[in-house]
Amino acid sequence: xxxxxxxxxxxxxxxxxxxxxxxxxxxxxxxxxxxxxxxxxxxxxxxxxxxxxxxxxxxxxxxxxxxxxxxxxxxxxxxxxxxxxxxxxxxxxxxxxxxxxxxxxxxxxxxxxxxxxxxxxxxxxxxxxxxxxxxxxxxxxxxxxxxxxxxxxx
Amino acid sequence: xxxxxxxxxxxxxxxxxxxxxxxxxxxxxxxxxxxxxxxxxxxxxxxxxxxxxxxxxxxxxxxxxxxxxxxxxxxxxxxxxxxxxxxxxxxxxxxxxxxxxxxxxxxxxxxxxxxxxxxxxxxxxxxxxxxxxxxxxxxxxxxxxxxxxxxxxxxxxxxxxxxxxxxxxxxxxxxxxxxxxxxxxxxxxxxxxxxxxxxxxxxxxxxxxxxxxxxxxxxxxxxxxxxxxxxxxxxxxxxxxxxxxxxxxxxxxxxxxxxxxxxxxxxxxxxxxxxxxxxxxxxxxxxxxxxxxxxxxxxxxxxxxxxxxxxxxxxxxxxxxxxxxxxxxxxxxxx
Amino acid sequence: xxxxxxxxxxxxxxxxxxxxxxxxxxxxxxxxxxxxxxxxxxxxxxxxxxxxxxxxxxxxxxxxxxxxxxxxxxxxxxxxxxxxxxxxxxxxxxxxxxxxxxxxxxxxxxxxxxxxxxxxxxxxxxxxxxxxxxxxxxxxxxxxxxxxxxxxxxxxxxxxxxxxxxxxxxxxxxxxxxxxxxxxxxxxxxxxxxxxxxxxxxxxxxxxxxxxxxxxxxxxxxxxxxxxxxxxxxxxxxxxxxxxxxxxxxxxxxxxxxxxxxxxxxx
Numbered sequence: 001x002x003x004x005x006x007x008x009x010x011x012x013x014x015x016x017x018x019x020x021x022x023x024x025x026x027x028x029x030x031x032x033x034x035x036x037x038x039x040x041x042x043x044x045x046x047x048x049x050x051x052x053x054x055x056x057x058x059x060x061x062x063x064x065x066x067x068x069x070x071x072x073x074x075x076x077x078x079x080x081x082x083x084x085x086x087x088x089x090x091x092x093x094x095x096x097x098x099x100x101x102x103x104x105x106x107x108x109x110x111x112x113x114x115x116x117x118x119x120x121x122x123x124x125x126x127x128x129x130x131x132x133x134x135x136x137x138x139x140x141x142x143x144x145x146x147x148x149x150x151x152x153x154x
Numbered sequence: 155x156x157x158x159x160x161x162x163x164x165x166x167x168x169x170x171x172x173x174x175x176x177x178x179x180x181x182x183x184x185x186x187x188x189x190x191x192x193x194x195x196x197x198x199x200x201x202x203x204x205x206x207x208x209x210x211x212x213x214x215x216x217x218x219x220x221x222x223x224x225x226x227x228x229x230x231x232x233x234x235x236x237x238x239x240x241x242x243x244x245x246x247x248x249x250x251x252x253x254x255x256x257x258x259x260x261x262x263x264x265x266x267x268x269x270x271x272x273x274x275x276x277x278x279x280x281x282x283x284x285x286x287x288x289x290x291x292x293x294x295x296x297x298x299x300x301x302x303x304x305x306x307x308x309x310x311x312x313x314x315x316x317x318x319x320x321x322x323x324x325x326x327x328x329x330x331x332x333x334x335x336x337x338x339x340x341x342x343x344x345x346x347x348x349x350x351x352x353x354x355x356x357x358x359x360x361x362x363x364x365x366x367x368x369x370x371x372x373x374x375x376x377x378x379x380x381x382x383x384x385x386x387x388x389x390x391x392x393x394x395x396x397x398x399x400x401x402x403x404x405x406x407x408x409x410x411x412x413x414x415x416x417x418x419x420x421x422x423x424x425x426x427x428x429x430x431x432x433x434x435x436x437x438x439x440x441x442x443x444x445x446x447x448x449x450x451x452x453x454x455x456x457x458x459x460x461x462x463x464x465x466x467x468x469x470x471x472x473x474x475x476x477x478x479x480x481x482x483x484x485x486x487x488x489x
Numbered sequence: 490x491x492x493x494x495x496x497x498x499x500x501x502x503x504x505x506x507x508x509x510x511x512x513x514x515x516x517x518x519x520x521x522x523x524x525x526x527x528x529x530x531x532x533x534x535x536x537x538x539x540x541x542x543x544x545x546x547x548x549x550x551x552x553x554x555x556x557x558x559x560x561x562x563x564x565x566x567x568x569x570x571x572x573x574x575x576x577x578x579x580x581x582x583x584x585x586x587x588x589x590x591x592x593x594x595x596x597x598x599x600x601x602x603x604x605x606x607x608x609x610x611x612x613x614x615x616x617x618x619x620x621x622x623x624x625x626x627x628x629x630x631x632x633x634x635x636x637x638x639x640x641x642x643x644x645x646x647x648x649x650x651x652x653x654x655x656x657x658x659x660x661x662x663x664x665x666x667x668x669x670x671x672x673x674x675x676x677x678x679x680x681x682x683x684x685x686x687x688x689x690x691x692x693x694x695x696x697x698x699x700x701x702x703x704x705x706x707x708x709x710x711x712x713x714x715x716x717x718x719x720x721x722x723x724x725x726x727x728x729x730x731x732x733x734x735x736x737x738x739x740x741x742x743x744x745x746x747x748x749x750x751x752x753x754x755x756x
Contacts, residue, residue, distance in 0.1 A: 049692055050665070050673055053685050070748070080746035087751055088695050088725065088743065092688060095627070095720045097636030106756035119756065139640065139680040140220075187711025191645075209709055210647070219647050220677040294517025380552065384524045387546060389654035391709045394647045405676055418677030419647065426667050439551065475655045475707035476542065477521045 024113030045078025062127035211397035258397025260310030295468030383444035390421030511562030569734035576739025
């Protein structure tokens with residue numbers, strides 16, 4: 001590919017830890033890649049797995065999901081529920097052959113501005129080398145388009 | 155109508171010739187699950203021959219399960235570019251339909267091409283030639299002879315083939331059929347009328363439409379509808395497998411900047427089908443929904459379009475997880 | 490068979506049961522669900538290894554629930570479904586009597602939830618060999634091969650929702666698929682939408698599905714959707730312990746947690 005591909009990364013983060021951590025990275029003037037779009041949730045326990053799929057549907061090439069460390073959840077146990085949900089969801093994606101390595105799960109606390117910046121940089125590099133997630137967006141073929149793509153129709 | 159013969163061994167040559175000429179050939183293909191589906195093929199070798207009926211009908215060729223009606227895109231001048239691809243529909247041959255399927259296309263024609271013809275259906279149908287095979291075997295789900303058809307019926311077909319030992323009897327019914335035959339006319343010889351009887355399956359006849367047309371007038375109030383629908387748990391399998399079910403939904407997908415409008419299959423059996431935005435649902439129970447399905451096929455289609463919209467293919471019975479039986483139900487509500 | 494018919498007639502006659510759900514043969518010799526309300530009809534009942542439908546799905550139907558006292562002719566997978574449903578506090582308005590045939594071919598009548606639990610635990614089914622074979626085969630494939638497999642399979646899906654309709658665990662009165670504000674799942678059968686639907690369903694069934702396999706068996710398009718939940722169940726049993734459809738107390742793996750849950754995939 002001649003032009004450099006810039007991945008779109010969507011980050012689902014919890015308000016109390018990771019969002020604050022990202023804020024800290026900002027106030028500390030830490031530079032990091034600009035490919036990320038942050039979506040703020042009250043807690044990682046609120047993140048529905050369907051939202052991740054929807055993000056990919058709508059053009060995301062990679063996803064970051066991040067929240068408070070275990071035992072530090074503002075709502076006591078939201079991140080424990082999230083952890084279990086992510087484990088099950090990741091297993092399912094792996095079984096379906098979906099590239100679950102396009103999703104990065106992490107714990108980033110409000111004090112870890114540096115960790116946030118590193119996380120975004122690493123994820124962006126990794127997704128950039130994987131390329132755009134066309135595999136998923138080209139799933140939709142009607143009978144006609146399929147025929148066209150198979151070179152049968154003109 | 156033209157009558158021709160072609161040897162069984164030349165059939166493969168004919169079909170491969172159509173493919174080489176750039177036509178899309180959609181034919182029954184055996185999948186790993188053991189079921190047979192209509193799919194585009196690359197050679198005659200892929201075509202399944204030893205089966206009674208495909209799982210789904212071939213209506214997808216003219217009425218796809220998902221159809222992109224148009225795409226829209228805001229342009230630099232601030233206007234909207236709207237594109238459809240009605241002019242890019244390929245020449246298609248549907249090979250290996252059954253007479254019931256062809257009768258299904260006949261109904262689809264009547265339904266979609268009324269005073270304001272459906273442009274999308276028409277564009278596909280005009281480019282499609284239907285080649286049907288008579289049935290030499292059937293199973294307990296087949297009941298075409300109860301709905302004004304039979305295993306050697308030519309209704310709806312462009313060409314009807316009947317296997318007769320080492321050759322096929324070819325009934326060319328329409329101009330489209332003629333054009334197809336003439337693409338390799340050397341393979342065909344003319345013949346007089348031959349009798350197909352000995353080579354056709356003999357499905358059981360459960361009733362005649364003449365009797366049903368009268369009896370069904372009072373069927374709406376029958377108490378049998380509840381029992382007829384007890385086994386139904388409102389999926390859409392019967393409607394989607396059916397060659398004549400035409401209900402569809404239209405959805406817009408996209409953003410303010412660009413997107414598309416799609417048409418997709420819908421089913422009156424699904425519980426939300428008639429739900430109003432107020433929350434009221436006039437067909438709130440399965441009893442009412444099943445009654446609607448059967449009354450539509452056996453009464454309302456007859457009144458509106460002059461033809462029963464059930465073709466007796468039996469797919470609904472086969473795909474239904476509880477094997478709800480449409481002809482048994484019709485008999486019980488018209489008793 | 491005769492024993493079953495006699496017992497069914499008895500239960501209907503003496504009022505233990507107002508409606509009996511079982512199997513009978515239709516005119517085409519297919520085994521189909523039947524719903525009988527009088528003792529006289531009991532002689533149509535049939536039950537053998539070929540009776541695969543999970544009849545517990547009908548227990549959610551209004552026309553069935555209205556009868557309150559219900560008899561259910563069931564194989565052990567169906568009984569396991571009922572146990573799971575009872576552990577989820579469903580079916581509380583119903584008085585259920587179960588008729589089944591054990592490994593030795595004897596008729597067994599279960600009249601209470603406790604008897605049901607004991608029977609299911611004593612006869613707990615294992616994963617069907619053909620399903621295990623498919624799971625092993627899929628797990629041995631590379632990620633790209635699995636993606637190609639499921640992409641191929643899911644492009645055939647027509648979104649008839651038969652898999653959802655036959656599943657006793659799918660009893661939500663408003664399903665995610667029916668939500669259109671926002672439109673979570675596309676209504677049309679585009680492959681991406683099909684993928685979303687089946688992923689959503691597998692997640693909502695993870696830790697609840699009892700592996701009757703009906704969803705995959707009845708799929709009109711021949712897609713082995715039951716493998717998705719079968720795989721999830723095996724992984725969840727391994728990770729979190731506990732079996733679905735095992736006990737009245739239940740316990741849903743997805744709404745609990747343990748401090749030691751796996752997190753080696755989290756940075």
